[in-house]
Each structure stands twice: as C-alpha cells, then as structure tokens.
Amino acid sequence: MAGVAVSANRRIKPADWRSDRGRASVGAGWRGGVLVVGAALMLVVGLASLRFGSHPVSTSAVWQALTQYDPRNYDQAVVRSQRLPRTMIALGVGAALAVAGATMQAITRNPLASPSVLGVSSGASFAVVTAVFALGLTSVTQYVWFAFAGAVAASALVFASGSVGDRSGTPVRLTLAGVAISAMLSAWTSALLLVSKETYDQVRFWFAGSVAGRDLGTFLAVAPFLLIGVVACVLMAHQFNVLSMSEDAARALGMNTTRVRLIAAGFVVILTGASVSVTGPIAFVGLAVPHMVRSLVGADYRWVLPYCLVVGGIFLMAADLIGRLILPSGEIQAGIVTGLVGAPFLVYLARKRSVAT
Amino acid sequence: MATPGISPYPAARPGRRTLRRGPISARFNTRVLTLILVLTIVLLAVGVAAMMLGSLHIPASDVITSVFGHGTTQQEFVVRTLRLPRVLVAIMVGAALATSGAIFQGLVRNPLVSPDIIGIDAGANLFVTFWLVFGYAYRFVPVAAFAGAVSTAIMVYLLSLRGGIANDRLILIGIGVAAAAAALTTLIVVRAPIDAVRPAQIWSIGSVYGADWSDVRLMAVALGVLLALALALTWPMRVLQLGEDRARSLGLPVERLRLLVLLVGSALAAVAVAVAGPVGFVALMIPHIARLLAGPLTGMTLLLTGLLGGVFLLVADVVGQHVMPVSLPVGVLTSAIGAPYFLFLLFRSGKGRLA
Numbered sequence A: 001m002a003g004v005a006v007s008a009n010r011r012i013k014p015a016d017w018r019s020d021r022g023r024a025s026v027g028a029g030w031r032g033g034v035l036v037v038g039a040a041l042m043l044v045v046g047l048a049s050l051r052f053g054s055h056p057v058s059t060s061a062v063w064q065a066l067t068q069y070d071p072r073n074y075d076q077a078v079v080r081s082q083r084l085p086r087t088m089i090a091l092g093v094g095a096a097l098a099v100a101g102a103t104m105q106a107i108t109r110n111p112l113a114s115p116s117v118l119g120v121s122s123g124a125s126f127a128v129v130t131a132v133f134a135l136g137l138t139s140v141t142q143y144v145w146f147a148f149a150g151a152v153a154a155s156a157l158v159f160a161s162g163s164v165g166d167r168s169g170t171p172v173r174l175t176l177a178g179v180a181i182s183a184m185l186s187a188w189t190s191a192l193l194l195v196s197k198e199t200y201d202q203v204r205f206w207f208a209g210s211v212a213g214r215d216l217g218t219f220l221a222v223a224p225f226l227l228i229g230v231v232a233c234v235l236m237a238h239q240f241n242v243l244s245m246s247e248d249a250a251r252a253l254g255m256n257t258t259r260v261r262l263i264a265a266g267f268v269v270i271l272t273g274a275s276v277s278v279t280g281p282i283a284f285v286g287l288a289v290p291h292m293v294r295s296l297v298g299a300d301y302r303w304v305l306p307y308c309l310v311v312g313g314i315f316l317m318a319a320d321l322i323g324r325l326i327l328p329s330g331e332i333q334a335g336i337v338t339g340l341v342g343a344p345f346l347v348y349l350a351r352k353r354s355v356a357t
Numbered sequence B: 001m002a003t004p005g006i007s008p009y010p011a012a013r014p015g016r017r018t019l020r021r022g023p024i025s026a027r028f029n030t031r032v033l034t035l036i037l038v039l040t041i042v043l044l045a046v047g048v049a050a051m052m053l054g055s056l057h058i059p060a061s062d063v064i065t066s067v068f069g070h071g072t073t074q075q076e077f078v079v080r081t082l083r084l085p086r087v088l089v090a091i092m093v094g095a096a097l098a099t100s101g102a103i104f105q106g107l108v109r110n111p112l113v114s115p116d117i118i119g120i121d122a123g124a125n126l127f128v129t130f131w132l133v134f135g136y137a138y139r140f141v142p143v144a145a146f147a148g149a150v151s152t153a154i155m156v157y158l159l160s161l162r163g164g165i166a167n168d169r170l171i172l173i174g175i176g177v178a179a180a181a182a183a184l185t186t187l188i189v190v191r192a193p194i195d196a197v198r199p200a201q202i203w204s205i206g207s208v209y210g211a212d213w214s215d216v217r218l219m220a221v222a223l224g225v226l227l228a229l230a231l232a233l234t235w236p237m238r239v240l241q242l243g244e245d246r247a248r249s250l251g252l253p254v255e256r257l258r259l260l261v262l263l264v265g266s267a268l269a270a271v272a273v274a275v276a277g278p279v280g281f282v283a284l285m286i287p288h289i290a291r292l293l294a295g296p297l298t299g300m301t302l303l304l305t306g307l308l309g310g311v312f313l314l315v316a317d318v319v320g321q322h323v324m325p326v327s328l329p330v331g332v333l334t335s336a337i338g339a340p341y342f343l344f345l346l347f348r349s350g351k352g353r354l355a
Helices: A002-011 A014-051 A059-067 A074-108 A120-135 A140-163 A172-195 A197-208 A216-235 A237-243 A247-252 A257-279 A284-297 A301-325 A334-352 B030-052 B060-067 B073-108 B120-133 B138-160 B167-191 B194-203 B213-240 B244-249 B254-276 B282-294 B299-323 B330-349
Strands: B016-021 B024-029
Touching (some): A120 A140, A140 A216, A172 B194, A197 B167, A216 A301, A237 A301, B030 B073, B030 B299, B060 B073, B073 B167, B073 B213, B073 B282, B167 B194, B282 B299
Antiparallel strands (some): B016 B024
C-alpha cells in the first residue's frame, strides 16, 4: 500500500511539465516519422517506376544505368532515356502541383480552390493551341516555353483584374476574375480547335496531361522554377497558418494579408505554370492531394506542405506507373489515371469524415 | 451572400410597394419589377432582330407578320421553321441555365458553384462522346446527354447522402465524380481516331444550331414546370440561408427541402444540356450579375435571373452567327462575351457585393 501511495505521489509531482514536453515531441514525432516513411515510399515508387513498364528491368540494371551508364545495354538505355525522365518529371510536377494546390487553398480559404482558378491551365492551353495553329509546331518540347509564357500572362491578367480596388480582404474577386478569364481563354481555345481539325488532332494528346515523351533536358530547364516555388511555399507555411484563421484575426496579428496572398499566388503561378508547360494540364492533383494530406496530418501547414510534396510526387509517379501497366499494349496518360484513381479516393475521403477546410 | 436585412417595417423600405386587393396583398420591389419589364422589352427587340438577320434579310415588320402566319411563303419558312425555334430555344436554355445557377449558388452559398460542379456537364459529355465515337445515331444525342447528366447527378447525390447532404461533401464528391467522368472522356478522345471524335468535340462546346420545334416544346414544358417549382421554393430557400438549425426550428423539413431544391436545379441544367450541349459560363456568372442588380434571392430576382440568362444567350448566339468572321457556336460566345463584361462589372462594383 505504501509503495502504491509513493508512486501515486510521484505521478502528480509538479515536475510533470517534463512529460508534457515529452508528449509534445511525441506528437511532432509521429508526423515526422510518417513523413520519413513517406519519403522512403517515394524512393520505392520511383524505383518501381524505373523498373517496370512494357519491358521489365532488374534492380541491378537500374542501379547500373544510374551509376555506370553503358549506352549499349538495352535495359540501361530504356531506363536512362525513357523512364528516368518520366519518373523525375512525375516526381517534380506531382510535388509542385500538390504544394501549389495546398497554397491556393490556404490563401483563398476555399476548399474548391485549385491552381487552375488563377487562369494558369487555360492560359497555357491557349498559348499552346495558338502556337500550334499559327506556327505549326509538332513536338511537345516546342510547346514548353509558349505554355509557360501563356500561363504567366494569363495569371498576370487575373491579378490585375482581381486586385483592383479589392478592399474587402477576401480573395473572392481574385477567384471570380480567375474563373472569368479562364472561361474566356478556354472559349477562345475551343474556337481555334473548332476551326482547325489538324490542330485539335495534335493538341488533344497534350490536353490529356502526360509525363511521357519529354526529355530530361526539358525538365531540367524548368526544374529551377519548381524548386524555387516549392521551397518558397514551404517557408511560408507559418504565414499560411495565420492566414487560415479569419481575415480579422490575421490582420490583428499584424500580417499584411494582401501582400502575403499576392506573393503566395505568384509562387503558385510559377509552380503551376512550369508544371503545365512540361506535362500539359493535370488538374486533379492540386485539388485532391491537399485534402488527402489534411485528413492525415491535420491543418497545420508546416506539416501539410512537406507532406503534399511527398504525397504529390508519389501520387503522380504511381499514376504514371499504373498507366503504363494497366493495358496489355499501349499506355494511358498519367493525367487520365489521376482522374480515374484520385476521384474515387476523394469521394471516399469526403464520405468518411468531416472534410477539413 | 449578404444577410437579408430584416426591417421592422418591411413594407416601408424604399422601393417596396404593397398591392392590396381585398383580402389579397403582394409585395413588390419596384426596382426589380422595372428591370424585369425593361428586360422583357429588350428580349423581344433582340428576338426580332435575330430573326431579321441572316442570308435572307427580312425587315422587322415582315418578321412579325411571318411569326403570326401572314407573310410570304419564303419568309414564313425562314422565320417559322429556321429562326424562330432557334431564338426560342436560345432564350429558354439561357433562362434554364441561369435559374439553375441561381438555385445552386443560393443553396450551397459558395460563389464558385455552378450546376456542373456536381458533374452534370461532365456526365453528359461522357455519354455523348461515347455515343458518337462508337457510331450511334446522332438523333439520340439529346437522350444520351440527358441520361448522362441525370445519372451523374444521381450518383453524386447518393454518394453524398449520409444522413442528409452536406454542402462541402456534395461539392467535393461532385468534383470527384466530374473529374472521373472527364478522365474517361479524355481516355476515349485520345484513343479514338480523330474523325470519330470530332462530332463529339463539336457537341461539347454547346450550340443551338439546328434547333427545331420539338426542342422548343420540350424546353417549354420543362421550363414551365421547373420554373414554377423553383418560384414556389424561393421562400423556403431564403429561410434555409439563415442556417439549417434556424430553418429546422422554423418547421422546415430541411433535408427533404434541400434534396428537392437540388433536384429542381439539376433538372433545369440537365434539360438545358440535353437540348444545347454544355454551354458554359451562363449558370456561373448570370446569377452574380442578377444579384448585383437586384439583391438577394426572391421570386422576382429569380425571374430576373432567368430573363437575364435568356437575353444573354440570345445575344451571344446572334453575335456568334452574324458578327464573327466565322460562324461560331453559342458556347464559345457565352464565355468570350460574358467574361469581359463580368470583369467590367467587377471593376465597377467596388467591394463586397459579389458573394
């Protein structure tokens, strides 16, 4: 009895603040741990993406292709010239789109917001279709800089329209301007495609959104933009946390909400513009992955953004891999697979629990 | 959306008049009523103008006499068989889309919402693409479109039904289902030969070309029934906007009401898609414009929204047919005209009155 009393006393000693701190670090610990697991999963999926396809390759061949490349070996050539670019593109673009999507949802406080609301996808599409129509371009590599330019120009127009005189504080005008300009640009795009069947014949594949058929040089040219955008958004995570409280609370804490929004939106445009210019419009990743991540780790953007990076990369790599394996011959573009696979998952999430906004 | 102002003496607010005839009284907002009358006149004028233009130019007086059956045979053929149905269908499709958008935005209270948020356009597009690519008869495209729209909407409702249909869940599931339908459509589009895909691509832009009297009858019946239902539901919808708990405490059967409202909105959009294809932008933006002009949801603003939608679609079709260097379908014009005009309104309106 005395022993029990002693241990009871020990349990309620004031120095229990130490176990509180322990609990907090355990809280941080599980998120960190799962993130590490996620990163490892990313490597595993990447390896699978390099190994599998219409021509399966062994792990040792993959390793050799990466480290001691011998162009005469067919396996290694496949890995190096075809699968490595698409794996890296899927990883980079998936991460970029997911982070951009989470950022958009943070700055608009609207669960429906995705980067396409800023006019990026429609600007890129319009520029590509115009370029193919007017200049007769044929390869995806040629589209890239037109797409990027179109994306940035369209978003600039959206910012200009949506920010003028917007003193209400909420980004409703920005989103409405974005939706309006997107609709306008896609109408012009439809008009061009209606007039020229040849343009439509060429461009319909780009519209599906794919990571295949692009060379590594193209990706490396836009990779700096992806990197800058992702790093910047991750660094702004704390500000997103503040912003996701009400507008008044954020302002009362001294934040210049308009400036934060504009800067964040600028990085969203860079991320999404660079992504769309390489792969074409893959719309679902930016919307669904942040929701998936939030249901896993909660609403703290310091965790949501790194998780979006990892989960987005895994998501798009897996979509590409599935698209390669699922048909007996031929492939399904990654952009189609993300829609077909991601949508039921989003439906499942929306049904399972109250959705974190 | 702006909270409905509750004045202790509602009849005394400026612009509201009360009409009393014996035991019956009705309250009007004179500003909205004036707008409705003006728009009706504009509608008639634009309609006549639309029937005047074309490869056979018919003066206005002859248009009017032809409509009532007293013109020359040639004029009567052109006006009554070709142009009048197209004008009527354009007006009714525009009205249906705008009203549907107003209903959805009123119910879901998110300014980005439109009927295609629950996958109606995407579902119709999928069914029609499948139908046309696999070579079935073009005559049944409206049936395929309606079937696609309705089945997608039902699937979204069933999936979001979990002791009622919560807004956030409905929207997310709608986006998911629409994305899946769009992915399937893209799959067909990239794997089929271009000549098989082309008719489906053209349909998916939205057009009133080739509208005939059977379309007019269908739209008239549907619009008549559904618009009447929508008007009857405006007051309950207004109460719903106060919040579900308050509505319930006022005695409204909230869940059944929400479902009914959603059904009416979806049916309006589905019929419009069946007749004209997925015409974009009208359902999203016209309710915003109507709200800017007339304020929050009432029976009269709903009528105004419908009228605005009808006028807008008609003007878009006229511009697409006669003003553009190439004849363009109305689906292109609604966004091409609507967006700049909407941006102009955004500039002018100042803050706050849009959501």
